[in-house]
Amino acid sequence: MSQSFLQQELQPASVSLKSQKNTLLISHGRPPWYGPDGQRTSDAFVIGVAGASTDVTHVARQIVKALGSIPTVLILSQDSFYKHHSPEEIKLAFESKFDFDSPHAIDMKLFASCLADLKACRQSNIPVYSFEEHQRLEETKYAYGATVIIAEGIMALQDPALRNLYDLKVYVQCDSDLMLARRIARDTKERGRSVDGILEQYLRYVKPSYDNFVRPTSAFADIIVPGQNNEVAIELISTHTRRQLQERSNSFRPKMVTSSSYSPDLINKPLENDPNLMILPSTSQLKGIFTILRSKDTSRQDFIFFTDRLSTILVEHALQLLPYSPHLVTTPLDVPSYGKKLDTKHLCGVSIQRSGSALERGFLRVINDVPIGTLLIQSNSQDGEPLLLDVKLPLLVRHRSSAQDTWVFLLDAQIGTGAAAFMSIRILLDHGVQQDHIIFVTFLVARTGGITTLRRAFPHVRIVSGTIDNDMREGWLEGDRGEGNEEGRKIKIWVMNPGMGQIGDRYYL
Template sequence: MLSEDIEITQDEQYGEDGLPICDAFVIGVAGGSASGKTHVAQQIDSFYKWHNEEEVALAHANRMDFDHPDAIDMPMFAACLADLKACRQTNIPIYSFTEHQRLDEKKYLYGAAIIIAEGIMALHDPKLRALYDLKVFVQCDSDLMLARRIQRDVKERGRSVEGVLEQYLRFVKPAFDNFVLPTSRHADIIVPGSDNSVAIELISTHIRRQMNDRARHFRKNMATSSLNGCLSESNMQQLNLVTLPPTPQLKGMYTILRDETTSRQDFIFFVDRLATFLIEKAMEHLPYRPKFVTTPTGSESCGKELDTKYICGVSIIRSGGPLERGLERVLSHAPMGSLLVQSDAKTGEPLLLHVMLPTCIRERHKAVDTWVFLLDAQIGTGASAFMAIRTLLDHGVRQDRIIFVTFLVARSGGLSVLTRAFPDVKIICGAVDDSLREAWLDNYEGEGHHGGDGRKVWIMEPGMGQIGDRYYL
């Protein structure tokens, strides 16, 4: 398959400068048709070229050669694979075997630390081979491959035995001998097409070793580098950070929100109110253009309107949820996406577990014109914020079009690292707290951590507690 759907830790992907410290680990797997790799073949076969009506008719008559290298859109395949290897998103085509045609819809992929590119021609193109960190060829007996192909094509693709045999003798076997088998010389490892558990274990061990060698302790590094020194007021002013004016009204609201005895009803009311203030402040940093309107009195008035092609919100689940209502009140029609960035229970390192983004971000040609309100309750170590921003950049969103909206930031947290890595990201917050300390909470059952096993946390003081829990529970 083209992309493994697994957890990604921030420490495996990016450095404190905001740039990837290593590419995704890419494995190329080749071999004959039905050689024992077909259970992961669907994604790679999506790159069959688009066919006209005449070619579709030939395909239904078993007279279309799908086993020749020219049948695969190698440039598109290489481009998509290069994007994934560089930790960027991509959209791959979807191919229908029953219709013998590439469909209009595409499959969105992002966030793989390990990528498996598999197919009969996976090792044929030198541009593809250059992208692989490990090249594997699956060797299988020809009789077994034919038996498997007959069983698969008859059962899963509605073909007749006669049609399968005709296609095999006309196209599949010659292509294997001329194009597929010769690529085995490029493989780092050749594994049998059956009874290959030992080979699979060797490959898995190699991959685990590679990933362990890349591991770092990102969140701890961000926290400790900032804990060694607290940002001064003059340094704070140099950051791309905007705080709400500390009016008596705002101080009164924060007093209510910080008070642990505040009822949940009052907490929700004032969080929603504060969220609206923050989004309204964030709106000041969007581009506007003049607009002339006619008033009910018949007069002409010159005003302003948003000068944005696309605008959306992205919430970090679920601490960013309390800010969503404020965004809905100010921009009622803005699409909303979400990211699930969760801390590892033992190490405290951030894990990106879920990505659901609006279309204007998932399609890179739109992402470059998109303004994004990124929502999270607070910035402590900054690791979750770091991963969320990096995710948007991987999709093509411009750094200067990301506006991070939050209730609190920690002066002694990861703010300095975050703003050094992404100096053009605007941060809008309501207040700045001084302290951030590391702690281990036994029997902890906080945001996204249920079961009471405990976890490592960095506590902002005086803070507002676990804002998502207080808002939703």
């Protein structure tokens, strides 16, 4: 495994990679999966791996290792989708008399539903199954953002709905003696089973099920892989996967700037006339705050103070975009008074790190006691494209049932090319947040940047900004030396004029 991988486990952190069932592995981050129109241009690439139980897991791990630095790979295990068992079934399971190797033991409908969401770049909540308790638990594990999904399990090719979701179908063929040896080693170490119980279950259920249900699914496979000495087959799978991802890639950020700069909408409809783009009134107070924030001679202490002050003003202004309902109260003088109260079911904030975090203090000053999540989106050092590196959204957004009723304040310091803003909005929509429930709060918007493309793609998102900067100029930045950029070549960037500099650096460093 490449040492550059960061692991976001869908199992507890104490579980080693070898014993994990569902694991999300992130290397360079997820590149854009959508076009300038805001619509998805590519799905996740899905590999289905079926065969003997221990062998499919082994081959899935081999594929991950062979893929190397492919961004964001998710291993999704069929074992998570065992059905909820009755007390009688649990009793049989502890006596090694329950058939876990039958297709009827697996919730194929739920498995296909979760995989379909992940393939379509939507979030999913994966069930958690306890082998110690022989029961599906009430909790679920959140998963989102995979570029490659490896769905592995003995019945992975058995269900037609699952097969229709795979871009590549793999069957692992293994000698029965090796299959039994690996099963004994796994179940004694990872599941606390006795050898006698493992053998009894193997002879009564596992081997007959393998012969009757698993082996016949090899007819659906695109490639059959040996259980051992399979380096050539693994390399073929990884090479094919890389080629497919390369064909699906798109150059997104330059399109944002170019399409906005020459858009007829920009000429015929000034930004100030957009009803969903609210610019703060240009008062003397606001001009004074921006003068301080733009100056390179402003001390860090003053920069933090006036940044917090400006973010407070912006969030206060954005509050008027939330729904309110009539409300009757009784004053201390026992007089009825008619007013308004906030009429939202759920409310949260999400900051785009790290410059968006500079608005968090102002946000919490105005809206108290609401959850705040974060999105880590950075530019690729090789081509400047946005990369999704980390997602930590509030629980309200992680579940689609509550996300659709949630209002989200999306916080970032500026909208220049709009690449990070575009990706952040797309992420929220993938989770089920309604477009008109997103309020983007920012200090600056670049007139000739990506704002026009952003507004065209997401016309119902409201944006609240302190002011508009008229120009974007191209520049060059030294790229980080590393894989694909060993010489540290320069990458193209776009800078706002007059701008406020690197706001995150000025606020935190």
